[in-house]
Amino acid sequence: MEHKVRLTFFGGVHRVGGNIVLLEDLDYDVKIFLDFGINTIDFSKFRKNFPDNNETKVLTDCHVLPREIDLPIKNVYSKYFIFDHNKSQYPQKVRECEGKVDPPTNLDGILISHPHRDHYRGISFINRNIPIYTGVVTKRIIKAYSRSSAQRFENFLYGLKWIRFRTGNVIQIKNMEIYPVHVDHSIPVAYGFIICTSAGIIVYTGDFRMHGPLQLMTADLIKKVKEVCKTKGQIESDFTYREGEVVALICEGTHIHKGSIESERIVKRHLRKLFNIMPFDYVIVQYGRIDWDRFRIYVDIAKKYNWKYIIFDKDAYFYNRLNKKAIYDSMKDPNIEATDNIIILSQEKRKFQWKKEVDQMLGNIGKSERIIHLEDLKHLDGRFFLYVTSIQYYDIIKNYLPKDLRGVFISSNVDPYAEEYRMDKRFISTDLLDIGVPSYRIHASGHAKPHDIIRFVHEIDPLKLIPIHTEHPEFFRKLFREERIEVVLPIRSVPIEISP
Ligand SMILES: [Zn+2]
Known part of the structure; x- marks a missing residue:
């Protein structure tokens, strides 16, 4: 049987930060990335080893970003919009880019959950034909950040195709519907995504917490998941009605193994x-x-x-x-x-x-x-x-x-x-x-505590639970060992099949 939906993790696997998840839906013919971040530690290592290098190829060879040969996508990286600050000045590079068009690609979009660089920094290198979906304020923060940072290749956003959303909007990519919903995190504009694939509903949390001043926002995500499950249910016969199920929950687990009571x-x-x-x-x-x-x-x-x-x-x-x-x-x-x-x-x-x-x-x-x-x-x-x-x-x-x-x-x-x-x-x-x-x-974390993650997972009640953004993914398996939830530990570049 051919599987309809596939999730492949290229970043955020067994570590905190640098999330990159490829979602392919063969039935709907859709390929999207959930976040396209760069792990901060990887990037500083790259800079240390190659202080003057500004090539995407070197960045991908070092596995800071996925290598093209590992991706089932044509032309994911930009051909013309890579800025080498050793060779030209920023305004000159912008002039050079005017009128340039990157080659065609079959990636339908990149969804950015929030403006922390370990979730979006890779977009500087992306083919400019690929739409970047972000929250309205998320985009503003990313741009303000780039403008007030050094003019280097990792901050060059010129030519990107932005599509903005707010909580309440539906993102439609071919037959796929995606509901972005705000969540509480250490910044005011973080989102989780509810993705209605041909194999069922997949939820991606991004980074979230449940103890901050905006904790009701995380509750809104849970509420919306339940609502979408209801409306996406199918009539199986004249008499029975089956509610839609969350087939997979991709859940952040920065603090799955330890917590402190704080706010x-x-x-x-x-x-x-x-x-x-x-x-x-x-x-x-x-x-x-x-x-x-x-x-x-x-x-x-x-x-x-x-x-x-x-x-x-x-x-x-x-x-x-x-x-x-x-x-x-x-x-x-x-x-x-x-x-x-x-x-x-x-x-x-x-x-x-x-x-x-x-x-x-x-x-x-x-x-x-x-x-x-x-x-x-x-x-x-x-x-x-x-x-x-x-x-x-x-x-x-x-x-x-x-x-x-x-x-x-x-x-x-x-x-x-x-x-x-x-x-x-x-x-x-x-x-x-x-x-x-x-x-x-004096501190309060931006990430959910173990007890909050457990509560959150129980509310969403997924068939598969896939931990991301954590150094201890196996801890999820220990915590949920006696339940019907199947904990699937992602391995970098190895697809996880999602069946309906
Ligand atoms: Zn974050």
Whole structure:
């Protein structure tokens, strides 16, 4: 018997991040990818080994992205839109690309679940005829991120064909219907997908949690799965009605093996406690830039205690873009323009377009004094936060922060696995010891806990359960050993057949 639907995992297998799942439906003649991410560790290894190489071929030979010969797809990668920053400048490359058309391909689309780079970064290399399906705000974040990052080949999005969706929309690809539904994660625009294939319903969670401020969104996914199961049921005869079943659940399992009881509310409560007895003059704080909930909590604390909240000009550009076009109320606040406690540290001397935008934003409202420079850090008036994303800021802390002030470092990263995690352990252990700054960790994860995953799986009640985005997929088999659910552990590049 020929199987109708096939799932092949090219990334996120036995590891956290870099999800790439190929879904082929032979009956509907549809081929799509669920996410097209790059694992952060793989990418840094590639960069270390080939610092000056900007070829897709080398990237795929190192298995950072799938090799063309392993894919049943023609021309998955772009022929013309690969940017080599060693050979040309960004505007020149854009001019070169104008009017160019990549060769035809038989891939029908790539669905991006959320704007963490371990889920989308591979799209820079994709054939420009392939539609990229993303949430409306997801696309905005991906683009703002690319604009405020180094102009390199992994950030070159020019020419991509975007198709945007919202919760409530139906994505129709030939006869296949796909329902995107928002879920709670460490960023406000993560989606799960309910895919109605010819073999039945397949659910892909993307990354999700059930303990964050938007936990009701994850509940919405569960609700929608049940609704789709009902409407996609078949009349078997005049008298019997069979509800549609979830034939496969592709479920993230970052924290399937360990949990802690935590929430954004607890993060806030701990911070308040610390501030009630605050013996420090400044706080260096670190979290992922896209982690909007965390950003809001810290700015709220800064406002409440009248501390300055210093962010870099690149961060200001990023947040301001998203403020301006915010659809969700949660992304209007904190508002970069209107919040006087937010001070912008201008580090970059070159006049990039994004930098001009930041200058203009505050210039237009007569608040240019809110932009400061490194030297100004030495004579700041009052107590302050300094938000950092990476180790390069060590020099700033060492050379520019006043020595007579007492500082503290708070790591509030979503997860060591989160996209933005680049803080070197050495920084925390050695360098902070060296400058006499104690470090704290106040944190809530972006991923579901074991008990939440179990509850989630039971609600969806799939025939097959396929773990992804976890270092411990076999743990799923142990947890669900006595149930009718068949746990299938994916092997990289080996198709899993899904029968109706
Ligand atoms: Zn994520």
